[in-house]
Amino acid sequence: MKYEMICSGFGGQGALTVGKFLALAGMNEGKHVSWLPSYGPEMRGGTANVSTVISDRPVASPLVTTPDILVALNQPSLDKFGPDVREGGLIIANSDLCPGGFEREGVDIVFLPMNTIAKECGSIKVTNMVSIGALLSRSDVVKIESVKNALQELLAEKKPALLEANFKAIDEGLARGKA
Amino acid sequence: MQVIATRPKSLTDVGFTYCPGCLHGVAHRLIAEAMDELGMRNQTMGIAPVGCSVFAYKFFNCDMAEAAHGRAPAVATGMKRARPDMHVFTYQGDGDLAAIGTAEIVHAANRGEHFSVFFVNNAIYGMTGGQMAPTTLPAMKTSTSPYGRDVDDIGYPIAVCEMLNSLKAPYFIERVSLLSPQDILKARKAVMKAMRYNKEERGFTFVELISTCPTNWGLDPLKSCEWARENMLPYFPIGNFRDKGAEGGDK
Amino acid sequence: MKVLMKGNEAVAEAAIRAGCRHYFAYPITPQSELIEYMAKMMPKVGGTFVQAESEIAAINMVYGAAGCGKRAMTSSSSPGISLKQEGISYCSGAELPCVVVNVQRGGPGLGDIQPAQGDYFQATKGGGHGDYRIIVLAPASVQEFADMAAQAFDLADKYRNPVMILSDGMLGQMMEPVEFAEPATEDDLERLDKQHWDWCMHPNQDEPNHHHHEINSLEIDPVVLEQHVIALGKKFDRMEAAEKSWEEYNLAPDNEILCVAFGTASRIVKSAIDDLKEEGVNIGLIRPINVWPYPSEAIAAALTDKTKLVYTFELSLGQMVEDVRLAVNGKAPVEFYGKVGGIVFTPEEVKDKLKLALKV
Ligand SMILES: Cc1ncc(C[n+]2csc(CCOP(=O)(O)OP(=O)(O)O)c2C)c(N)n1
Numbered sequence: 001m002k003y004e005m006i007c008s009g010f011g012g013q014g015a016l017t018v019g020k021f022l023a024l025a026g027m028n029e030g031k032h033v034s035w036l037p038s039y040g041p042e043m044r045g046g047t048a049n050v051s052t053v054i055s056d057r058p059v060a061s062p063l064v065t066t067p068d069i070l071v072a073l074n075q076p077s078l079d080k081f082g083p084d085v086r087e088g089g090l091i092i093a094n095s096d097l098c099p100g101g102f103e104r105e106g107v108d109i110v111f112l113p114m115n116t117i118a119k120e121c122g123s124i125k126v127t128n129m130v131s132i133g134a135l136l137s138r139s140d141v142v143k144i145e146s147v148k149n150a151l152q153e154l155l156a157e158k159k160p161a162l163l164e165a166n167f168k169a170i171d172e173g174l175a176r177g178k179a
Numbered sequence: 180m181q182v183i184a185t186r187p188k189s190l191t192d193v194g195f196t197y198c199p200g201c202l203h204g205v206a207h208r209l210i211a212e213a214m215d216e217l218g219m220r221n222q223t224m225g226i227a228p229v230g231c232s233v234f235a236y237k238f239f240n241c242d243m244a245e246a247a248h249g250r251a252p253a254v255a256t257g258m259k260r261a262r263p264d265m266h267v268f269t270y271q272g273d274g275d276l277a278a279i280g281t282a283e284i285v286h287a288a289n290r291g292e293h294f295s296v297f298f299v300n301n302a303i304y305g306m307t308g309g310q311m312a313p314t315t316l317p318a319m320k321t322s323t324s325p326y327g328r329d330v331d332d333i334g335y336p337i338a339v340c341e342m343l344n345s346l347k348a349p350y351f352i353e354r355v356s357l358l359s360p361q362d363i364l365k366a367r368k369a370v371m372k373a374m375r376y377n378k379e380e381r382g383f384t385f386v387e388l389i390s391t392c393p394t395n396w397g398l399d400p401l402k403s404c405e406w407a408r409e410n411m412l413p414y415f416p417i418g419n420f421r422d423k424g425a426e427g428g429d430k
Numbered sequence: 431m432k433v434l435m436k437g438n439e440a441v442a443e444a445a446i447r448a449g450c451r452h453y454f455a456y457p458i459t460p461q462s463e464l465i466e467y468m469a470k471m472m473p474k475v476g477g478t479f480v481q482a483e484s485e486i487a488a489i490n491m492v493y494g495a496a497g498c499g500k501r502a503m504t505s506s507s508s509p510g511i512s513l514k515q516e517g518i519s520y521c522s523g524a525e526l527p528c529v530v531v532n533v534q535r536g537g538p539g540l541g542d543i544q545p546a547q548g549d550y551f552q553a554t555k556g557g558g559h560g561d562y563r564i565i566v567l568a569p570a571s572v573q574e575f576a577d578m579a580a581q582a583f584d585l586a587d588k589y590r591n592p593v594m595i596l597s598d599g600m601l602g603q604m605m606e607p608v609e610f611a612e613p614a615t616e617d618d619l620e621r622l623d624k625q626h627w628d629w630c631m632h633p634n635q636d637e638p639n640h641h642h643h644e645i646n647s648l649e650i651d652p653v654v655l656e657q658h659v660i661a662l663g664k665k666f667d668r669m670e671a672a673e674k675s676w677e678e679y680n681l682a683p684d685n686e687i688l689c690v691a692f693g694t695a696s697r698i699v700k701s702a703i704d705d706l707k708e709e710g711v712n713i714g715l716i717r718p719i720n721v722w723p724y725p726s727e728a729i730a731a732a733l734t735d736k737t738k739l740v741y742t743f744e745l746s747l748g749q750m751v752e753d754v755r756l757a758v759n760g761k762a763p764v765e766f767y768g769k770v771g772g773i774v775f776t777p778e779e780v781k782d783k784l785k786l787a788l789k790v
Contacts, residue, residue, distance in 0.1 A: 020605070024434050027607045035605035040543050062604055065776045079515035123475070169453060226628065229540060245540065279484035296677065310466070311481055323457065323469040323481050333481065389440065423576040 001056055003066040006081050008049035008132075009073025009094075014128030019052035020070050021132060024154075025123050025146035026054035034062035034150050054141055069139060070130045073114065076089045078102045092134045092177070094127065110134055110177055123162065126169035131174020144174065189220045191240045195398040200358040200400025203232050206299055209240065209367050210268065213374040223266045224258055226251040228280075230272035231305040241261040249280025252287035255294045266377050267294035274304045275339050277313040284343070288383050293379045297370070298339060301390040302411060309395030313337045316410055321395075330338035336414060340387050350382030352420040356389040356412065358382030358404040369419075376424055390417055432607040437575045438463035439729055440608045441531060442471070444579035445503050445553060449614035449622045450529070452502040454491035457482055458542040460599035461507040461533035485510035485673060489517030489530070496526040497645035498507035500632030501583050501622060505531035507599070509540060509548050511554035512557070518592050519558030521649030522662075525585035527626070529579070531595045533602035535653050536772030543692055543770025545599035550749035553596045554722040563666040565589070568596045568693045568724040574719075580611060589669055590633070596721060600694045600774065655760060669723060676725035679703065681732055682715035687787060688732050688762075690754050691717040691743040694774065699743050701777035702784060713784060721750070726757035736764045739787055744768045 005022065009015035016037050021034040036051040051064035069090045072078035074097040082102050085091055092106045095101075096115035112134050118127040128150075136144050148167060155163045186192065189211035189335055191262040195204045214220045220241050227235035229248035236243035246254040251269035276284050277296050279287040284296065285413045304310040314336045327338075340354045351373055357368035373384035375402060389411055393401035398406055435443070442464050445453070453472060455465045465481065470480035478495075481518055482488035489502045494600075495502035507516060511532045521528055533547050536542040553566045563587050569575035582593040586697040614622070631643050677696075680703050681688075691699045696717040703713050717734055718725050729740070740762050744753045748766040755764050767783045769775045 020434070023605065027432060027434055033434070033607060036600060037602050037603055039599070059606075059697075060704055061698045061777050062600070063607075063774055063776065065697065065778060187747070247540070247625055273459075281483060307457045307459050307462050310462065313483065322462070322466045325466075325470045326473065 003054045003069060003139070004067050005052045005054075005065040005069040005071070005141070006049055006064050007052065007071040007073075007160050008047055008077030008081055009128070013049055014125070015071065015073050015075045015077070018128045018132055021147050022054065022142055023052050024150040025142040026082035028144050028150060029142060031142075032057060032145060036062040047080070048178065049081070051076065053084070064150050064165060069135060069141065073097065073128065073131065075100050090135070092131050092138075094171045096142075102161065107175045108138060110132050112140060112173065112176055114173075119170055121168040121172055122165035125162065126165045128172040129166045129169035130173040132175035133170040133175075135173075136170075137174045137177030144170070181256070183191070187215045187245065189240050190212040191236055193237045195238065196234050197231065198394045200239060200391070200403065201231070202388075203299060204388040204389065205357050205363060206270075206297065206388050207232075207235065208240055208364070209370045210297060210364075210374070212367070213371045216371065217374055217429070218377050219266055219374065219378050222264070223268065224262070226255050226267070228269070228271040229306070229362075230275050232270055232272060232299065232305065235270050235399060246285065247342070248276070249275050250283055251275070251280065251384075252283040252292070252296065254292070256287055256292050259294050263293075266374075268297060269294065270297045271299070273298070273300045273302065273312045277339050282311075284339075285346070288343045288349050288385065289344070289346050291383045292325075293377070293380055293382060295373045295384045298385065298387045299390050300387055300411075300415065301392040302336070303392050303395050305392045305395055307397050314339075317412060319348040319417040322423070332418070334385065338415060340385070340420050343385055343411040348383060349421055350386040350423045351376050352387070354387040354389065354415060354417050354420070355424070356417050358391070358412075360391065362417075363416075372422075372424075381424060388417070392423070434462055434577075434605050434611050435572060435608050436502070436605050436646055437569075437572045437601040438533065439467045440572050440604070441595065442467040442578040442595075442607045444610060445529070445578035446471055446477065446582050446610055447585070447613040448501065448580035449619055450501040450503050451475065451619070452492075452495040452500045452580070453504070454480045454482050454488040454495075454502070455504050455506060456482050456488050457511060458507045458510045460545075460602050461505055461531070461588065463602070464505045464531065464533070476722075485513035486517065489514040489521075492528045492530075493517055493521055493526060494646075495523070496521065496528040497524070497628035497631055499623065499632060501527075501528040501529075501587075503531070504539070505533065507535045507543075508537050508546070509532045510550070510766050511549060515552070515558035519556075519560050519562055520566065520647050522558075522564060522591045523560060523692075524561035525590040526592070526645065526664075527583070527590050528592050529582045529586055529595065529790070530592055532597065534596065534598040536770070542772040543662050545600065545601075545745060545774055546599060546770065546772050547693060547695060547745040548747075548770065549596065549750065550721065550746060551742070553594055554724070554753075559661065563669065563722065564592045564594050565669055565720060566594045566596050568721045570693050570696050570717065570719075570721060572601065572604060573608045575601050575609065579775050585673065589665060591669070596611055596693065598694050599772070608646045630717055645706060673674055673726070674723045675719040676720055676728045677717040678732070679715040679717060680707065680712065682712050683759055684712055684736055685714040685732075686736055687713045687784060688711065688729070688737055688740045688751070689713060689743060689784075690729060690740060691715065691720055691749070692718045695743050695745050698721055698775055699780055702780035705777060705781055706784060711788065711790060720726070724757070725754050726753070729754065729757035730759065730761075733758065733761050740764045741784065741787065742766045743775070745774060746770060
């Protein structure tokens with residue numbers, strides 16, 4: 001199996017981190033992964049996005065143009081990449097920042113108020129983790145435990161206080177995504 | 180309708196690309212106002228550096244050239260020598276002017292080239308994401324001085340006005356700050372003077388503008404100004420170093 | 431153990447593990463993570479990191495450290511690499527081993543900061559002055575980028591000549607799993623330190639063991655310089671004979687098209703080849719791993735009487751095409767497709783080009 005994903009949002013929303021944790025989880029499951037961010041001045045305040053590929057075989061092109069999965073944390077990301085999602089693909093979108101919505105036949109679209117959910121979980125900073133939960137409620141690209149383990153590894157030392165909020169956000173995304 | 184403020188004619192209507200709270204825009208405006216007031220716009224050519232103000236060639240509404248990193252004073256020399264009837268200014272950051280372009284600025288100043296240099300000192304490389312600059316303060320942390328600038332290893336910040344003031348040829352050298360409205364009014368006077376001398380073909384004029392970088396310092400714009408006032412101004416004191424046109428001439 | 435890392439950081443870590451303790455550079459996008467990593471790590475291993483005042487200064491600091499027999503490295507991106515050309519020529523002339531990493535971006539001039547391969551001519555044909563050659567390694571993954579650090583130092587030491595790693599913004603910025611070699615031990619460092627003592631500058635002794643070593647590329651007497659350059663030429667011939675390296679991908683006797691691509695471009699081409707294979711079309715690829723010396727024979731050997739076309743894909747206006755033409759030597763037409771300005775072609779675009787050529 002090969003999953004090609006784009007995660008996108010305003011700089012600072014943590015879209016790149018979504019891709020990073022999925023890639024880390026995939027790597028720890030023994031899969032081939034690549035993580036290719038957009039870079040440069042546009043990232044300051046503009047949209048930041050990352051191509052992530054998780055595959056059973058070596059990743060040829062790390063550049064994703066027709067994603068199987070799109071995580072859109074804001075409207076510009078949804079508008080920019082939504083039309084490119086593969087038929088039968090999945091879109092996870094943050095309804096709090098996508099007032100314009102998005103309509104497309106043939107793809108699974110999940111809207112969740114991620115900012116709101118994140119605040120309920122204890123910190124606006126975990127908005128991106130809600131999206132990971134939601135994504136994993138609809139796709140088995142990686143296992144939820146792998147993501148949590150990766151988080152644990154990274155945060156346990158540096159920011160243990162944030163760990164709980166992160167886990168909560170993932171669980172909440174998972175539960176609401178299924179609904 | 181009453182017009183209270185307008186954009187100087189010497190700025191184009193292209194929107195600035197600077198981060199919120201950045202002072203490059205203020206510096207641009209001061210230079211543009213001077214060009215307007217002195218009626219120099221049609222006889223002036225400017226040079227943009229490589230740094231956050233790399234797009235200055237889009238913003239100043241006169242003929243503009245974009246130079247390689249640090250080479251603006253050399254490009255300016257070529258331009259001024261090719262069109263002596265026109266006025267030339269460069270606009271440069273601290274990495275551009277005081278690191279890679281040190282040779283060019285020193286020798287342009289030493290030749291007493293007839294152009295103005297506006298040097299924006301924010302103690303960091305903004306464009307490339309917050310690396311150490313030649314003007315980074317002792318112990319200041321940046322992405323390439325992660326343990327703080329160690330002056331025993333990498334030297335002290337270069338005080339450019341003081342350095343250029345050791346040369347005989349420059350006509351006017353002044354350091355100003357952009358950290359408060361009062362300071363900006365004073366800066367305006369210095370910029371105006373440099374450009375007037377430029378117009379009058381007096382010689383090499385140099386204005387250093389102490390500025391900030393909220394994005395890479397990780398401070399909000401107001402705190403950045405406070406930080407700069409407390410930390411930069413003691414090291415880079417504002418004041419005039421040389422004014423050959425003033426009463427008393429050389430200082 | 432695998433770690434997920436950016437190419438820029440991985441090559442820095444790998445260089446340190448390979449015994450590099452002297453690194454000099456100047457910030458530039460999209461290479462800055464490399465210098466930032468070195469700034470952070472060099473003090474921890476007792477190494478030297480200096481942020482130079484310019485790329486010209488940085489390569490000359492390398493000249494000095496390499497002249498002392500140390501494993502020295504510098505890195506930059508295209509505009510900065512242009513500034514290093516003078517120093518690279520001097521290093522080659524003075525026969526100094528050193529490693530230069532280029533994380534290419536769009537050019538010419540200031541260009542932009544996105545991935546490109548427009549420095550191919552500069553890297554492979556000698557961007558500086560005089561008769562010199564350098565081995566140029568072109569990675570296509572973060573792992574390979576990292577592995578090439580040690581390889582580059584070994585080659586530099588072997589031939590006493592600069593070696594370049596020619597990557598690009600995509601490989602520098604991308605994270606992939608990477609596994610590192612064991613770090614050099616104190617013994618290794620000691621051995622590395624001594625390996626060049628017969629010619630490098632190092633602590634002296636009194637007579638009779640007093641040495642006088644000169645690090646120099648000047649020879650004012652043309653008769654002597656001629657001999658020096660001829661000797662260099664022989665060394666370059668040895669490099670050319672021994673250091674060709676390439677990857678063969680999906681080569682089969684029934685390939686009607688043979689693709690040639692290196693680095694980032696080759697990965698995109700591989701995706702297109704994989705897709706076409708699923709559609710029942712077999713297309714082969716030769717990926718030069720070292721772009722100088724160039725794997726001409728490998729390309730020639732991959733041609734069969736079925737080969738209708740050799741297709742070169744690059745992120746430039748086609749700088750490698752002439753090397754491919756020389757290798758193909760008229761046996762098949764050579765076609766080119768490229769993107770410039772920091773734009774990377776997509777697998778779909780490559781696929782379309784290949785399909786068009788095959789008329790399927
Ligand atoms: C030859 C070369 N080296 C490096 C760079 C990368 N670069 C672009 S801007 C910059 C530093 C700019 O800093 P500064 O002059 O302080 O201006 P600021 O961005 O802070 O306004 C560097 C190193 C380049 N473009 N060209």
